Amino acid sequence: MAHGRTLGAVVLGAIALGLALPAIAGPTERVRESLFRRQVGEAAGPPLARYVSEQGRVFILDRSQPIPMLKFEDSPEVWALQPSPAPRGDLIYKNDLGEPVLRATRLGGYTLFTDTRPSGEAVSLIGGASPLRLMGLSPQALGERxxxxxxxxxxxxxxxxxxxxEAxxxxxxxxxxxxxxxxLAFLKMAGRDKDRVHLSRVARVQFTSGNAVSATLGNGVLQVVVAPSRGMAGRPSSDKLERLLRSAK
Structure with a gap:
């Protein structure tokens, strides 16, 4: 009888342990998957959302399209970002100059890098947002712009x-x-005495379309080639244009 009770206790204990293990392993496996099975170039968190930085700058981060986009609410410019791997499994989102704009951790935290806070500042999720997309434009509307x-x-x-x-x-x-x-590049340079002089080199700005984005300056003409196949990433940023104008002879 004692032997039977002992055997029964062992069997019941084994059954109880067997029932408990899946309850413990389920969440553990889900956490492990979220941390270690994420593809390179992806970040945790909602693919489209609004955030606010410690200094109060509000921006939209749109990762719902092939090329991530970021737009600050106080500026009309949309920044195309390129994700690249960083230590500890983080991601660094860079602009078209290769400069860091945003850092994403595996757990969904973000750090924003700006001219005033080059070391970075934490950001907080606010809520949802509308996708960053180009809308169709008539020839008359283009002329006005x-x-x-x-x-x-x-x-x-x-x-x-x-x-x-040539559109x-x-x-x-x-x-x-x-x-x-x-x-925007002109306005930013005009606000700095050391950069304003470079604006005198430009008398005309010409836009054409092609397969690759480019910008060149020669004989007083700033030529900008846009790439429609890349969407909003198919044109240079204001920072890249500023660098071009400052370096031109």
Missing amino acids: LLQASVRSGRAARRPVIFEA TPASAALIADAATVVS
Whole structure:
């Protein structure tokens, strides 16, 4: 009888242990999958959301498309980001100059890098957001956008700056966005005494479309080639244009 009771206790203990193990292993396996089975180039957290930094800057991060996009609420510019692996399994999102803009941890935390906080500042999730997409544009609307960018750039440079474009229905919206970005580069440079002098080298801005993004400056003409197949990533950023204008002879 004692032997039977002992054997029964062992069997019941084994059954209890067997029933308990899946309850413990389930969450553990899910955590392990989230930490170690994530593909390179992916980050935890919602693919589309609004965030706020410690200094109060609000931005949208859109990872719902092949090329991640970021837009600050206080600026019309959308930044195309390139993710690259970092230590501890983190990801660094860089701009088209290869400079870090955002760091993502495996657990979904983000650090924002700015000119005022180059060492980074933590950000917090606010909520949902609308996707960052280009909308179709008519020839008349494109002409108006080019004229607006021309006026803003001319005021910044303190001389007339003519904007021209060879556009198609597929490239019109992207060229309009690129014109806005060029004017932002002019405005930022005009606000710095050491950079304002470089704006006098530009008398005309010409936009065309192609397979690759590029920007060159020669004989007073800033030529910008946009790549419609890349969506909003198919034009140079204002930072890249600033570097070009500063380095031009």
